[in-house]
Amino acid sequence: MFELLSEMWGFAFMRRAFVVTTVLSASVAPVGAFLVLRRLSLAGEAMAHAITPGIVIGFVTAGLSVMSLLVGGLIAGVGVAMLTALLARRTILRSDASLASLYLIALAVGIFILSAAGSAVPLKSFLFGSILGIDDASMLLVGGVATVTLVAFAFLLRPLIVSTCDPVFFETQTRRPWLVDQGFMLLLVLNLLAAFKTLGTLMAVGLMILPATAARYWASTITAQLVLGFVFALSSCWIGLTLSYLFPETPSGPAIVLVAGGIFLVSAIFGPLGFGKRARKPVVSNDIPVAQIQQEEKAQ
Amino acid sequence: MTAVLQIRDVTLGYRELTLFRRLTMDIEAGTTLAVLGANGSGKSTFVKMLLGLIDPLSGSLNWPKGRPREIGYLAQMTEFDRRFPIRVRDLAAMGAWRGFGFRSGLDNAARDRMTAALDEAGVLDIADRPIHMLSGGQLQRALFARVIMQDAPLILLDEPFAAVDQSTEAHLLSIIHRWRDEGRSVVLVVHDLSSVLDHCSHALLLGGQEAKHGPVDDVLTPDRLVAQGYLSESQASWMFRSSPKPQEPAHV
Numbered sequence: 001m002f003e004l005l006s007e008m009w010g011f012a013f014m015r016r017a018f019v020v021t022t023v024l025s026a027s028v029a030p031v032g033a034f035l036v037l038r039r040l041s042l043a044g045e046a047m048a049h050a051i052t053p054g055i056v057i058g059f060v061t062a063g064l065s066v067m068s069l070l071v072g073g074l075i076a077g078v079g080v081a082m083l084t085a086l087l088a089r090r091t092i093l094r095s096d097a098s099l100a101s102l103y104l105i106a107l108a109v110g111i112f113i114l115s116a117a118g119s120a121v122p123l124k125s126f127l128f129g130s131i132l133g134i135d136d137a138s139m140l141l142v143g144g145v146a147t148v149t150l151v152a153f154a155f156l157l158r159p160l161i162v163s164t165c166d167p168v169f170f171e172t173q174t175r176r177p178w179l180v181d182q183g184f185m186l187l188l189v190l191n192l193l194a195a196f197k198t199l200g201t202l203m204a205v206g207l208m209i210l211p212a213t214a215a216r217y218w219a220s221t222i223t224a225q226l227v228l229g230f231v232f233a234l235s236s237c238w239i240g241l242t243l244s245y246l247f248p249e250t251p252s253g254p255a256i257v258l259v260a261g262g263i264f265l266v267s268a269i270f271g272p273l274g275f276g277k278r279a280r281k282p283v284v285s286n287d288i289p290v291a292q293i294q295q296e297e298k299a300q
Numbered sequence: 301m302t303a304v305l306q307i308r309d310v311t312l313g314y315r316e317l318t319l320f321r322r323l324t325m326d327i328e329a330g331t332t333l334a335v336l337g338a339n340g341s342g343k344s345t346f347v348k349m350l351l352g353l354i355d356p357l358s359g360s361l362n363w364p365k366g367r368p369r370e371i372g373y374l375a376q377m378t379e380f381d382r383r384f385p386i387r388v389r390d391l392a393a394m395g396a397w398r399g400f401g402f403r404s405g406l407d408n409a410a411r412d413r414m415t416a417a418l419d420e421a422g423v424l425d426i427a428d429r430p431i432h433m434l435s436g437g438q439l440q441r442a443l444f445a446r447v448i449m450q451d452a453p454l455i456l457l458d459e460p461f462a463a464v465d466q467s468t469e470a471h472l473l474s475i476i477h478r479w480r481d482e483g484r485s486v487v488l489v490v491h492d493l494s495s496v497l498d499h500c501s502h503a504l505l506l507g508g509q510e511a512k513h514g515p516v517d518d519v520l521t522p523d524r525l526v527a528q529g530y531l532s533e534s535q536a537s538w539m540f541r542s543s544p545k546p547q548e549p550a551h552v
Contacts, residue, residue, distance in 0.1 A: 037381075037384060037385070158397055161386070161394075162394055162397070164381065164384060165380070165381050165384040165386060165391070165394075166375070166379070166380050166381070166394075167379050168375040168376075168379050168380075169373060169375060169394070171351075171353060172351045172353065172371065172373045173398055216385070219385050220385050220387070220430035220432075221385055221386065221387055221390070221430070222385055222386060222390075224385070225385050
């Protein structure tokens, strides 16, 4: 067993996979946390589909390079995000319905072009990535996106907290509230693209959402949510990669997401904010004067 | 008295809907203004105009001492996310975040201010509780602590007592008194003719595309309340059956 593990480190592609997923975890964890908190969990999935036509067009016109992927995906993702905001602001549709309509169109366009171009790109690798065949350019992409994401979060964290928790109050605190929304969507698109080559779009969303929802069952503060989300994402990647090495038949991307799923289920059952309510203080449903609560707490 | 804000000849509304026409009034330092009106008469829109989120259709807002950097604001709780993972202490600190930008730490002076604000709002003992464990009244107290932290010369409260019990209302009213005594202006949207009006010096009645401003007694007369669609005639005659005036304002 230990020989197998130490042997694993002898392979360059495994070392690369560990490095890339570690950096990726640090990058997608905060994005996932705010996707969940902003009730955009499903928007992550939709956006993953929405960037498909951009990637396909980039591929068809410029070949499968990191640059074509980045440029094509960014244009498609930002375009869909801005159109969604426009529809939600100017028409009767809410943003979830606007996004759903647009990503479906985008996805159809992507697959249409892919088929019409008659290319030999396996659709499977679009959706599920290939974590064990990562080249230098992909590593640079992941590293670059992680750097941008973490620096952006240093600036965006407080505005994001206020706009998520109390959007009306946030509007009174800034002249440009949309800047935070759009900035966050841009980070989402960037991270989806970074994860695209390694995990594929579907699995990338899994690595964003599952650690964040699992952390939600334990965390009562935003700091705990962010740290735990990262720890869970990292554990999922390391355990998932090891499993897929030990059992060569298992694909690495789904293995990582399945481990994250396992952490989620355990958290839901045992976390203080999940089913395990015993650890939670009773929620005060009726208004009890504060003095009375204090007396009760002293009495305990 | 000095005016914090001069509203001059303001018509407010949306493209297809005028809420009221040609309102001229001052909001003076150390006064408490109650804003009343039927649903859809423009109470919340008026507050949003003061916040600068909506421009009037015509007329102007003049700030004689300059627009304050911070305007205290407590919204209705409809869009507030009560499941957000944040403690009471950090929710209150939000009121001072703008002064500290992106840095994480508040300085010692701000920390002392925060302890005092939490204490005054009656939530110091539950400062480390996450907000999803709070009752409606406790959450409203925590949000009052945030308004205290904003330390603003003009404070706008949109139906602050809609979901709180009587003892909390009394407690929060004492904070409003303190603000008024310090020379801050408080604008209070109230949803009914309640005892809250006892604590207001002025009233602004919206409705029927009109806006009537003045001392509480002058504005809230049965005739005017009926004329602006706030009460029906039978409601007015029932409410004002004992005395011709609704309330004796405590401070004019």
